[in-house]
Amino acid sequence: MVDTFTSAQGKDYIFASDTMAAVGLSQLLENDREVIIKIVAASDISADLENFDGEACERLIVYLPRDPASVLLALKKTAVYLRQPEAPDEVLIITPYAFNWLYHTLRSQVSPDLIRKVVAIDSAVSLKDIAEQLTTLPLRQDCLPIQARREEIATGDSMVGMTQCEYDCVLDFFCGRSVQEPLYSQKDSAISTRYSQRNAGLRKLKKQLPSTAADIRRKRIELNG
Numbered sequence: 001m002v003d004t005f006t007s008a009q010g011k012d013y014i015f016a017s018d019t020m021a022a023v024g025l026s027q028l029l030e031n032d033r034e035v036i037i038k039i040v041a042a043s044d045i046s047a048d049l050e051n052f053d054g055e056a057c058e059r060l061i062v063y064l065p066r067d068p069a070s071v072l073l074a075l076k077k078t079a080v081y082l083r084q085p086e087a088p089d090e091v092l093i094i095t096p097y098a099f100n101w102l103y104h105t106l107r108s109q110v111s112p113d114l115i116r117k118v119v120a121i122d123s124a125v126s127l128k129d130i131a132e133q134l135t136t137l138p139l140r141q142d143c144l145p146i147q148a149r150r151e152e153i154a155t156g157d158s159m160v161g162m163t164q165c166e167y168d169c170v171l172d173f174f175c176g177r178s179v180q181e182p183l184y185s186q187k188d189s190a191i192s193t194r195y196s197q198r199n200a201g202l203r204k205l206k207k208q209l210p211s212t213a214a215d216i217r218r219k220r221i222e223l224n225g
Helices: 019-028 068-082 099-107 127-134 144-155 164-174 191-208 210-224
Strands: 002-005 011-016 034-039 059-063 090-095 118-122
Touching: 011 019, 011 068, 019 034, 019 059, 019 127, 059 068, 068 090, 068 099, 068 164, 068 210, 090 099, 090 127, 099 118, 099 144, 118 127, 118 144, 164 191, 164 210, 191 210
Parallel strands: 011 034, 011 059, 059 090, 090 118
Antiparallel strands: 002 034
């Protein structure tokens, strides 16, 4: 689903899991910029993520909710966009998750030079602070690798991100796909391999994001039911 608010000066892309969040963000932007909204949610999954159907823009704004499936889908879509020739100059990710986790999650999907385009902002900050970021070009914050390193030093938490295969298997899991019928993970790999990759990815996710433990339990019940 794509909605466009057209104007003359510049173009922003918004990835969000629901229309309300996306429209709310668009209203915080400068009025003289074109805003393109794309809903990226688990309720609208597609195996065709690798073929980005968007347009060139100067800035991509990604709003991450707390729903793991929508988060993983949005980050995968973001990584795909970053690898395109028409990739944006800047990416702003509004996230409830640790910057360190975000960095390691993206690192398995895009090259270091592309991650340096990314800046993160905590979704718990005030709307005034978010609006200030959204109306500032270029972004004044340090890039995500620096933000993640600073956070790692402050907390003492060193993370190991999911591999690309683990990520895709975990994404399949949260989108309700079994290892026998994958959508995103490698279909030519052995079922036992996908099962091991899924479990390894889920262990990392639960350790790094304890808030996802309940989501993992619930999804296991659904898949086994």
